[in-house]
Amino acid sequence: MRKKVILLGASGNIGLQTIDIIKQQSDSFEIIGVSVGKDPGNTLLSECCFLKGQVRYICSSDVRDDLKQYYPDCEFFHGDKGLIELTSIKADLIINALQGFVGLLPTLNAIRHKTNVALANKETLVACGSIVMKEAREHGVSIIPIDSEHSAITQCLLGYDHSTVENLIITASGGSFRDLSREQLKDVTLEMALSHPNWSMGKKITIDSATMMNKGFEVIEAHWLFDIDYDHIKTILHPQSIVHSLVEFKDHAVLAQLGVSDMRMPIQFALNYPDRKGNTSESLDLIKVGSLDFRELSLERYPLLGLAYEMGRAGGIMPAVMNGANERAVRLFLQKRISFLDIEKLIFETVREAVNIEDTTVNDIIESDRWAQKHVLDLVEGSL
Ligand code: MG
Numbered sequence: 001m002r003k004k005v006i007l008l009g010a011s012g013n014i015g016l017q018t019i020d021i022i023k024q025q026s027d028s029f030e031i032i033g034v035s036v037g038k039d040p041g042n043t044l045l046s047e048c049c050f051l052k053g054q055v056r057y058i059c060s061s062d063v064r065d066d067l068k069q070y071y072p073d074c075e076f077f078h079g080d081k082g083l084i085e086l087t088s089i090k091a092d093l094i095i096n097a098l099q100g101f102v103g104l105l106p107t108l109n110a111i112r113h114k115t116n117v118a119l120a121n122k123e124t125l126v127a128c129g130s131i132v133m134k135e136a137r138e139h140g141v142s143i144i145p146i147d148s149e150h151s152a153i154t155q156c157l158l159g160y161d162h163s164t165v166e167n168l169i170i171t172a173s174g175g176s177f178r179d180l181s182r183e184q185l186k187d188v189t190l191e192m193a194l195s196h197p198n199w200s201m202g203k204k205i206t207i208d209s210a211t212m213m214n215k216g217f218e219v220i221e222a223h224w225l226f227d228i229d230y231d232h233i234k235t236i237l238h239p240q241s242i243v244h245s246l247v248e249f250k251d252h253a254v255l256a257q258l259g260v261s262d263m264r265m266p267i268q269f270a271l272n273y274p275d276r277k278g279n280t281s282e283s284l285d286l287i288k289v290g291s292l293d294f295r296e297l298s299l300e301r302y303p304l305l306g307l308a309y310e311m312g313r314a315g316g317i318m319p320a321v322m323n324g325a326n327e328r329a330v331r332l333f334l335q336k337r338i339s340f341l342d343i344e345k346l347i348f349e350t351v352r353e354a355v356n357i358e359d360t361t362v363n364d365i366i367e368s369d370r371w372a373q374k375h376v377l378d379l380v381e382g383s384l
């Protein structure tokens with residue numbers, strides 16, 4: 001029996017690589033539903049030969065009459081409401097490769113329909129980790145991470161209870177500007193920020209990697225996914241991105257997962273979890289790599305990483321506020337309306353204005369995201 005999967009965010013970087021893997025493993029999976037956003041590459045038309053016949057549900061951000069002639073037998077949904085309709089369809093696995101806060105409600109809806117989720121959308125756990133994990137436990141749903149670091153930790157932990165863990169050690173490549181001082185960051189451009197030394201990823205996550213917000217998000221995600229206290233989640237700079245993360249156990253034995261920098265590995269591990277299958281990713285040649293370097297990740301150099309620990313520990317709405325502020329600030333940077341260093345300045349100013357709410361509801365999280373995004377916009381437009 002092939003596993004029925006629904007792929008959210010099919011036209012993004014992770015979505016396209018997921019389609020590639022499922023093409024190679026079409027004896028194991030069929031894609032019954034997809035969602036696409038703006039989709040400049042017109043994924044659903046270019047992949048029509050492969051997808052036609054298996055896809056039965058399509059959600060697009062806008063109404064797309066052009067798709068109906070290529071997929072005459074499909075049911076069509078649209079916008080945010082469409083993502084909820086799509087994630088209500090019965091499937092074996094939902095792959096959430098959406099970008100940004102919009103990924104939260106489809107994840108929660110999938111969980112409430114008892115569908116396992118392979119999660120590439122970081123914002124879901126950053127903004128709403130407490131509620132998402134509680135509901136996943138209550139509904140008996142697995143959340144399998146699609147992120148090289150969390151995939152590595154999941155692999156190192158296979159067979160071990162989290163009570164045997166001393167520390168999770170998350171590696172960071174350092175992003176596009178790892179060799180620049182804070183003084184040099186004043187003059188960096190959007191084009192420079194979008195050039196990541198190791199990984200080929202979407203624009204937002206590439207900027208998040210350059211500011212190190214991404215690593216802060218990963219710390220918060222790790223806290224929720226593996227139920228480990230923030231004091232026992234460490235981060236370390238590892239420029240080669242070969243060691244994808246490590247787990248130190250109580251007996252001080254350390255396990256690591258290594259591999260080339262290729263997102264197809266964590267994607268296919270999440271699809272087949274906990275089994276393994278061959279793929280076309282390159283084999284790791286350690287002789288060619290030569291040496292592996294590790295350095296301290298300075299919180300002075302990367303203040304957003306320190307802020308993420310602080311907001312994670314504060315809990316309540318604070319991670320959602322930080323996430324909302326970041327989402328808006330990065331969008332403004334991508335539109336060339338603010339400088340690179342303005343991103344962190346706007347996030348700090350916004351979280352300092354927020355008043356935390358404990359025992360949060362999903363509604364509080366949604367409101368906090370809206371408030372933070374608007375606050376950043378007001379700061380930039382000078383109305384505050
Ligand atoms: Mg990562």
